[in-house]
Amino acid sequence: MSTAAPTIPKLEAPGRVTFPRVVLAEWTKFRSVRSTAWTLGVGILLTILFPILFATVTSSHWGQMSAHERASRSPLDIALAGVFVAQLAIAVLGVLVISAEYSTGSIRSTFTAVPKRLPVLWAKLVDYAVVSFVVLVPAVLVSFFSSQAILARHDILQVSFTAPGVARCMVGGALYVAMVGVFALALGAIVRNTAGGIATFAGIFFVIPPLMNLLPSSWNNAISQYLPSDAGQQIFALKHASHTLTPLAGGVVFAGYCAAAIAIAAFLLCRRDV
Amino acid sequence: MIEARGLTKDYGEKRAVDGLSFTVQPGIVTGFLGPNGSGKSTTMRLILGLDAPTRGDATVNGRHYRDHPAPLSEVGALLEARSVHTGRSAYNHLLALAQTHGYPKRRVLEMIDLVGLHEVARKRAGTFSLGMGQRLGIAAALLGDPKTVLLDEPVNGLDPEGIHWIRNLLKGLAAEGKTVFVSSHLMSEMALTADHLIVIGRGKLIADTSVDDFVASASERVVLVRSPDLTRLRDALAGPGVAFTDGERSALEVHGLTAEQVGDAAAAAGIALHELTPQQASLEEAFMDLTRDEVEFGAQPEKVVA
Numbered sequence: 001m002s003t004a005a006p007t008i009p010k011l012e013a014p015g016r017v018t019f020p021r022v023v024l025a026e027w028t029k030f031r032s033v034r035s036t037a038w039t040l041g042v043g044i045l046l047t048i049l050f051p052i053l054f055a056t057v058t059s060s061h062w063g064q065m066s067a068h069e070r071a072s073r074s075p076l077d078i079a080l081a082g083v084f085v086a087q088l089a090i091a092v093l094g095v096l097v098i099s100a101e102y103s104t105g106s107i108r109s110t111f112t113a114v115p116k117r118l119p120v121l122w123a124k125l126v127d128y129a130v131v132s133f134v135v136l137v138p139a140v141l142v143s144f145f146s147s148q149a150i151l152a153r154h155d156i157l158q159v160s161f162t163a164p165g166v167a168r169c170m171v172g173g174a175l176y177v178a179m180v181g182v183f184a185l186a187l188g189a190i191v192r193n194t195a196g197g198i199a200t201f202a203g204i205f206f207v208i209p210p211l212m213n214l215l216p217s218s219w220n221n222a223i224s225q226y227l228p229s230d231a232g233q234q235i236f237a238l239k240h241a242s243h244t245l246t247p248l249a250g251g252v253v254f255a256g257y258c259a260a261a262i263a264i265a266a267f268l269l270c271r272r273d274v
Numbered sequence: 275m276i277e278a279r280g281l282t283k284d285y286g287e288k289r290a291v292d293g294l295s296f297t298v299q300p301g302i303v304t305g306f307l308g309p310n311g312s313g314k315s316t317t318m319r320l321i322l323g324l325d326a327p328t329r330g331d332a333t334v335n336g337r338h339y340r341d342h343p344a345p346l347s348e349v350g351a352l353l354e355a356r357s358v359h360t361g362r363s364a365y366n367h368l369l370a371l372a373q374t375h376g377y378p379k380r381r382v383l384e385m386i387d388l389v390g391l392h393e394v395a396r397k398r399a400g401t402f403s404l405g406m407g408q409r410l411g412i413a414a415a416l417l418g419d420p421k422t423v424l425l426d427e428p429v430n431g432l433d434p435e436g437i438h439w440i441r442n443l444l445k446g447l448a449a450e451g452k453t454v455f456v457s458s459h460l461m462s463e464m465a466l467t468a469d470h471l472i473v474i475g476r477g478k479l480i481a482d483t484s485v486d487d488f489v490a491s492a493s494e495r496v497v498l499v500r501s502p503d504l505t506r507l508r509d510a511l512a513g514p515g516v517a518f519t520d521g522e523r524s525a526l527e528v529h530g531l532t533a534e535q536v537g538d539a540a541a542a543a544g545i546a547l548h549e550l551t552p553q554q555a556s557l558e559e560a561f562m563d564l565t566r567d568e569v570e571f572g573a574q575p576e577k578v579v580a
Contacts, residue, residue, distance in 0.1 A: 006443050008450075009384045011419040015375035016344040025373035032366035033359060100359060108324060108357040109367070109414060112349075113374040115323045115340035273325040 094184030346418030360400025404431030
């Protein structure tokens with residue numbers, strides 16, 4: 001910094017804010033912090049490692065299992081086991097994408113550049129949903145084919161990728177995680193606090209569902225299928241019971257929760273002071 | 275040009291900004307002066323639309339800030355609070371801001387060179403010193419070559435070289451015809467940089483005046499004289515609106531007369547003067563006088579020392 005009177009270089013072109021530009025800017029912000037690589041890395045790793053672990057254990061204990069126990073093993077459950085763990089990593093990152101802006105104060109820079117605010121929320125949602133889906137699809141495919149390879153000795157646990165519903169379950173697993181990320185991002189925008197956002201997510205997805213078991217089973221069956229977690233997880237379920245929604249209905253219900261969370265987030269984003 | 279009309283902001287029960295109306299003109303540096311907690315930062319957030327006013331209105335170049343298609347080319351803002359993600363590099367912080375408006379990467383590099391951050395541009399902003407953080411904030415503010423520059427306490431944390439650089443920068447921007455609005459709680463800093471002053475206390479407008487008028491009214495009020503014959507000098511100077519304070523040893527502070535008037539009166543009476551000094555230091559004192567009642571967490575007034 002010299003002390004001579006500085007001259008500001010002129011802008012060559014005036015420029016203006018457009019939605020694609022905000023999407024690009026949010027992508028730059030997303031890829032330029034360490035938490036992104038760490039959390040996505042952990043998410044991918046868990047998605048792949050858990051099925052490999054369960055496939056290995058199942059294969060090695062196959063001889064000691066009863067016929068009933070063997071029949072209850074589902075190759076798809078094993079292949080998608082990691083999705084249940086990966087959703088936590090993806091949710092944490094979803095909350096962070098917006099809550100870290102508030103904790104560090106960078107939200108003031110963000111909203112000074114884009115004072116209409118809403119394009120920032122849409123851009124974050126688009127970037128994050130696309131990234132988590134694109135990252136999860138190959139992870140789920142790797143976990144499917146590797147767990148199938150480990151279980152190759154057991155014909156009953158072999159399933160073709162082209163069998164009815166299998167491809168839908170794999171893509172559905174990735175889609176579910178991407179929607180979880182979107183839901184968590186909306187929660188982060190509502191709560192504006194990392195710890196609060198993650199706690200709210202964990203409460204909705206990991207605390208409320210088991211509590212439902214304390215209800216009479218007729219109530220539990222009637223209510224639980226409409227919880228965000230239970231409804232959403234039908235997207236990657238091969239079979240559905242009388243008290244669970246179909247994949248499409250479950251997906252629609254979960255999408256409804258996501259839309260409601262996004263609507264509340266958008267409303268508050270416009271109304272609240274930064 | 276910035277226009278505030280009846281700008282009012284309540285946070286719960288507390289009124290942070292109270293019916294502020296003022297206009298910040300292009301082509302000059304306007305100082306925004308007030309004690310800590312007087313509502314300067316809140317006013318700046320209201321201008322930028324980060325906070326919504328409870329009542330009243332603020333516009334920049336004729337429109338609400340959020341209605342400009344290229345906000346960064348209208349207003350470049352440096353806020354007092356940190357506004358950078360600690361885990362992101364200076365380069366990526368500026369790049370993301372530039373991309374919202376479609377500015378090229380070259381523009382980011384130009385700004386980094388301008389503020390002298392090229393050696394640390396790839397380091398995470400969380401590792402920056404206060405001064406480096408200020409420079410990054412200034413680079414962000416100037417990214418869009420804005421017509422209006424809004425800087426909240428820009429010299430905070432800067433070394434003397436940096437402070438000098440900022441003063442030159444502000445004067446240069448004003449000379450180019452830009453609107454420059456700079457807040458400070460230091461009168462002395464504003465006296466060196468600003469052409470016009472907007473003074474607030476407890477969210478209310480106290481003064482809207484040129485710096486020359488303010489300095490004139492403040493510094494000509496008190497004159498220090500030293501003379502072997504103070505008793506006769508008092509008699510010679512006494513008159514309506516003139517008051518005296520005893521200084522150390524043979525010194526006398528004369529209130530209500532200019533140095534010229536004191537000197538002429540002494541010469542006419544044939545009284546020798548050993549010193550005759552207009553009290554420039556009372557600039558800060560004048561500011562404190564002006565805002566004494568408005569200091570929120572100030573010391574007891576009688577204990578305030580200039």
